[in-house]
Amino acid sequence: MAALDVDGVLNPDGDGINERVRALRMSAYERHQYDGPGPDGEPVSGYVLVNPDHGMWLRGLLAARVDVVWATSWGEVANSFLGPLLNLPRLPVVGVGPYSGLVWGRSAKRGPVGTYVAGRPLLWLDDQLGGKDLAWAEQRTAAGVPTLLIRIDPAFGLTPDDQACAEEWLARLPAWGVA
Template structure:
């Protein structure tokens, strides 16, 4: 219990602090918006608590179409019981997509489009763990040369996906990590330490362009180039189109920064390579 006291008036309020990871009957409130966005709110203790949040959502959003309290399945369990699945109309199941403003949720929604159903799993301690990322402790020089310590989240699926790309193209690192990408990140993803890196001093958008692209274009010269990155400038697509028109096919594939690299990103590059 936590009691808050207003020092000027003497008014007090007592709150019960509930650890979301220790909820005995965890539920999430699924919210569907008119554009097909699906958001998960919670976790909460029980269906009634989850359902009570619907009125607040309706006041805050003009696009809310429907809500439904949904039980959370324990992520430590290896199989989903039949009772965890919620039936959906097939047209709704086909139209649903993640809401970007739901990126920090600790709930993972499994959507079976073919079967017209969904299930919710959680709670997870972080958004990264819900997506399958694993923490790696880093203690060494940072991109600017100063010593840093912290956690780097890496996804075990990314290594095999990138090795698959390497069967069709030459992968190179182009990141502020520079040589540390091959020396530190690569072995933790099961990637060879021999992949080259294009030296960059800083990333970010400057004058409408991702600053990493300039040294990458110079290194690539006239060869076809596909770039996977979570940040491009407003002028970058036009520059890529111009490179393509000048005989250097260029693909800029934006990676959703809230979810990181996904299989659809890899498939998009593979499809583009086959069309060259």
């Protein structure tokens, strides 16, 4: 299973993003206006940066039978707003609540994500992962439940190197006896 955050991962920090990613040979981000409910239900208005290459990569994961879920404070808005922009089907949503920062070295999302994934292998892509989350991933892997957390740099968003790391890890799952 791949758990996917939005802000910082698919929607990077905006100022100068296309200049930064050009060096990584990434396609340019497209700017889209969003007017609707925020994570707390209150109206928000602003722009969202979306890279169409991310949609292609995520569709490739889905075609390879990887369960992809939203693990973001965006909740269902990820499906209604980002899904069409990335040409994605409706994805399951892990209810992580309206806030998703770090608390004492641990992602506020870890409880909901851990409960949702239960004993399944986990690839988690997020920009806010703490040291305790990495230790948790190591403990899960040592217990026979392969787990990889990839901390995404929010200044770049999801990069080809992040994608390659995820793909290499996913390719090793059969060697761990996981189909």
